[in-house]
Amino acid sequence: MSDATTEAFPARKDKRLSEDDVVAQLASGMTIGIGGWGSRRKPMSIVRAILRSDLTDLHLVTYGGPEVGMLCAADKVSHLTFAFVAPDNSTSAVLLEPHFRAARQSGAISCTELDEGMLGLGLQAAAWRVPFLPTRVGLGSDLHLVNPGLKMVTSPYDDGEELIAQPAIPLDAAICHLNVGDERGNAAFTGPDLYYDDLLLEAAERRFVSVERIVPTGGLVQAAGDITRLRINRLFVDGIVEAPNGAHPTECAPDYGRDIAFQKEYLGTAKDPELWEAFRSQWLSFGTEADYQAALAARPVEDAK
Secondary structure (H helix, E strand, O other): OOHHHHHOOOOOOOOEOOHHHHHHOOOOOOEEEEOOEOOEOOOHHHHHHHHOOOOOOEEEEEEEOHHHHHHHHOOOEEEEEEEEEOOOOOOOOOOOOHHHHHHHHHOOOEEEEOOHHHHHHHHHHHHHOOOEEEEOOOOOOOHHHHOOOOEEEEOOOOOOOEEEEEEOOOEEEEEEEEEEEOOOOOEEOOOOOOOOHHHHHHOEEEEEEEEEEEOOHHHHHHHHOOHHHOOEOHHHOOEEEEOOOOOOOOEEOOOEOOOHHHHHHHHHHHHOHHHHHHHHHHHOOOOOHHHHHHHHHOOOHHHHO
C-alpha cells in the first residue's frame, strides 16, 4: 500500500473513557435516555458517577428500574418519561419502585406516561429524525387522560384511519450497558435481549456505552458469540467505558444476576429519609467506581447473598 493510500485512512479512534469523563460531557437540564429494562443491564456505574456529580434538573427517558429511584431520591430528576419503573425482583412483593413513587406522589417530579410500545416508537421516530410515528397502540385506553398532549392523525390513504401520532422523543444524551465491546465503540449483548438500547443511542446527540469488558476488534464477534449480537455500531457511540460489574445491582446476563440482597436493602430505604441518607453515605458516596467495587468485594459473604 502506498503512502498516499495509507494517509487516506485515518487511524482508528480510541473512544475509551471513564465514568467521570462521560459525566463531564453531560449538563444539568439535559434529556438523558437510560438503557436496560427494569432491573436488567442498567448502566449503573455511569449512574453512580451522575449521583456523585453536581448534575441536576434532568429529564430521564427509560424503561425504569432502581436507577430512576436513586436519581429521584438524590434530587437529580425534574421530569421522567417512562413506560414503567419497577424493581423487577421476583423475590419481592414491591411492584413499583418506592423512591420513584415517593417523588411522584410528593410532586417532586413531573411525568410523561407511555405504553411500552409507544415509548419505543417515540425513540424510533427520533432515531429516524421524523416528528412522529402513527400507531394504534393506546386507542380505546385511558392513556390520553394521563398524557393529554397526545394528538391524532388521519391516514392520507383511502382507509382514512384515525391513529395516535406518537411524537419523537429526541435525547440530548444516552447511556447504556452492554456485555462486550471494542475501543472503537462497537458493542454486543450476550444475554437474552437487546431491549431498546440501540434506539436510545440512535435517538441521542451524545452516546455513551459501558461494557463488562473491552476486547480487540478482531475478537469482538467471537466474544459476542455470533455476529447477530453485535448490534451497537460505533457510528452511534461517542465514548465507551470498561466497567466490570458495572450494572450492579441489576443483572447483566449471562455474566451475573441481580444482587437481590443489595437491592432489597436499597428498596427498604424509601421508608425513612435517614435510612436513604445512611445507604447513600455507605454505598453511593465513593470517589470512584473502583472504590465502590472494592467495597462490594469486601462485603461479608452472607451480606452478598
